[in-house]
Amino acid sequence: MTKSASLEIHQINVSQGDCTLVLNRDQAKLKAIVEDRAKNASNANDRALATDVLNSDPLNYLPYCIHAKLSLKDTVKAALLVDAGNDGYGPDVRAYLLKVGAIVPGLYQPQLSLLATHYHDDHQDGLRSLMRDPMDPNKLKLAKQAAAQVGAGHVETTVEAVRPARFFRPAPHDKTVDPKAFRDRSTGLFPAMLAELNNQPTSYTTGQIPKTSVLPIPMGGTNGLQRSVIHLGVDAASQPIDVFVLASDQAYAVDGRTKEDIPNKNPKKGRPSSENDRSVVLMVQYGSFRHFLGGDIGGSTCTIEADVEGKLATVLPTMLPLIPNYRATTAPSHCCSTKLSHHGSRHSNTDQLLRVLQPKVALASTGFRQYFHGHPTAENINRMKPGATWAGQNPTAMGTTLSHILATEIASVGKGKAFDPDTGLNVKVMGDIVLRPVDETVRPRLTTTGTWDSRVTLQIYGSGDFSWVDPSDSRYALRAGEPTPTAGAPGFPIYPIAPFETVCDGH
Numbered sequence: 001m002t003k004s005a006s007l008e009i010h011q012i013n014v015s016q017g018d019c020t021l022v023l024n025r026d027q028a029k030l031k032a033i034v035e036d037r038a039k040n041a042s043n044a045n046d047r048a049l050a051t052d053v054l055n056s057d058p059l060n061y062l063p064y065c066i067h068a069k070l071s072l073k074d075t076v077k078a079a080l081l082v083d084a085g086n087d088g089y090g091p092d093v094r095a096y097l098l099k100v101g102a103i104v105p106g107l108y109q110p111q112l113s114l115l116a117t118h119y120h121d122d123h124q125d126g127l128r129s130l131m132r133d134p135m136d137p138n139k140l141k142l143a144k145q146a147a148a149q150v151g152a153g154h155v156e157t158t159v160e161a162v163r164p165a166r167f168f169r170p171a172p173h174d175k176t177v178d179p180k181a182f183r184d185r186s187t188g189l190f191p192a193m194l195a196e197l198n199n200q201p202t203s204y205t206t207g208q209i210p211k212t213s214v215l216p217i218p219m220g221g222t223n224g225l226q227r228s229v230i231h232l233g234v235d236a237a238s239q240p241i242d243v244f245v246l247a248s249d250q251a252y253a254v255d256g257r258t259k260e261d262i263p264n265k266n267p268k269k270g271r272p273s274s275e276n277d278r279s280v281v282l283m284v285q286y287g288s289f290r291h292f293l294g295g296d297i298g299g300s301t302c303t304i305e306a307d308v309e310g311k312l313a314t315v316l317p318t319m320l321p322l323i324p325n326y327r328a329t330t331a332p333s334h335c336c337s338t339k340l341s342h343h344g345s346r347h348s349n350t351d352q353l354l355r356v357l358q359p360k361v362a363l364a365s366t367g368f369r370q371y372f373h374g375h376p377t378a379e380n381i382n383r384m385k386p387g388a389t390w391a392g393q394n395p396t397a398m399g400t401t402l403s404h405i406l407a408t409e410i411a412s413v414g415k416g417k418a419f420d421p422d423t424g425l426n427v428k429v430m431g432d433i434v435l436r437p438v439d440e441t442v443r444p445r446l447t448t449t450g451t452w453d454s455r456v457t458l459q460i461y462g463s464g465d466f467s468w469v470d471p472s473d474s475r476y477a478l479r480a481g482e483p484t485p486t487a488g489a490p491g492f493p494i495y496p497i498a499p500f501e502t503v504c505d506g507h
């Protein structure tokens with residue numbers, strides 16, 4: 001079976017922060033780049049490698065183009081960047097977007113939308129930094145080393161400030177609440193970012209450039225009578241790639257018309273108690289494939305904040321019903337893969353939600369710049385390891401469905417303390433993580449025996465790019481990443497960290 005991948009989910013390594021890129025890649029244009037290289041490269045070795053890649057699975061085209069530093073300009077039909085880490089990682093994110101073709105030289109990016117899940121600095125600040133003039137990565141001690149190198153072989157070596165076509169932001173739940181109150185420990189950059197968006201000039205010597213449309217995501221994930229959906233176009237077979245808004249600002253849609261609050265457990269603390277609760281919660285859907293993005297929401301084990309996860313676990317089956325024939329033989333499940341909410345905090349990714357989501361793969365966006373959290377916590381990781389049981393209503397308990405936990409990076413020493421949240425639990429450290437459902441498996445198929453086969457195949461690989469940690473500073477060290485592929489294995493020289501495939505089969 002041919003394997004191609006139109007939908008790409010990139011968990012970009014921004015250390016202690018969050019940054020997810022979701023995009024729809026034009027497979028025909030991607031192939032044309034490899035064909036051109038196979039035919040026209042001046043070097044015979046380059047032509048030979050391109051020819052090998054061309055004759056292999058189309059899955060290999062993307063990592064090959066990146067490996068060969070070929071421009072992926074105009075191969076992305078639509079891209080949604082959800083959060084972008086701290087300010088210091090803005091240049092890295094910009095370089096990454098350029099490398100994968102999600103942005104192109106020039107200010108205006110018609111294919112690009114940004115979304116801030118909530119107004120904490122490790123999520124929103126990098127978005128602001130992206131939209132401003134680039135900083136010199138060499139001056140940023142915390143930026144990844146790779147940032148300075150990316151683009152060296154590209155035709156376009158620099159991209160100025162990025163102007164996305166759309167910017168999605170959580171809308172205030174209560175219109176009487178001052179938006180400035182919608183933050184607690186954040187740096188307060190959000191009001192400044194909004195002001196900058198509002199004041200974007202449109203007239204340049206080169207002509208008119210449209211402003212970014214700032215689109216509030218209404219509370220509860222509805223927009224009038226319509227469910228809020230961000231459309232990322234369709235694949236070559238007209239299968240849509242959609243991003244559903246499940247919750248926003250501590251509320252969710254009951255039936256597409258009415259909205260319901262998720263109260264804090266300790267009202268004495270008053271609202272707003274935490275930005276994390278207010279996170280925009282998303283589900284990426286492409287055929288039978290689903291990926292859950294919960295921002296920094298938490299669950300029932302926290303005594304102060306809202307039980308957003310518990311509420312979602314109750315309403316998810318009605319809000320987003322299963323696709324017909326999707327894992328019909330087992331307990332209903334709602335996604336193939338998930339980002340760990342709140343970087344793997346002990347109060348997040350609770351049993352109640354995990355047993356409804358039933359993910360096969362979990363991605364943890366974590367890193368050495370953890371100020372005080374120590375994420376992912378051992379408690380969280382222990383909930384997911386083989387043999388763990390998730391408690392809940394129906395069925396009352398079930399074993400973990402997870403077979404892979406992948407982290408962007410993990411500090412082995414932080415602030416002078418040794419840190420190892422997953423001894424023996426096989427959490428793989430990958431740098432930037434690329435997760436792609438195989439196109440040919442996202443539509444349920446009738447098998448020769450007359451049963452429906454809705455098993456989705458996922459391909460996953462890593463970039464191996466990590467934060468730069470001062471080697472003379474003994475208070476910090478990073479855990480080593482996965483080994484790079486050995487030469488000789490088919491396709492492996494083009495992957496920074498060896499790819500693997502896993503099947504979402506209803507477990």
Ligand SMILES: [Zn+2]
Nearest residue numbers: 120275276296
């Ligand atoms: Zn947060």
Ligand SMILES: [Zn+2]
Nearest residue numbers: 120122296342
């Ligand atoms: Zn966070």
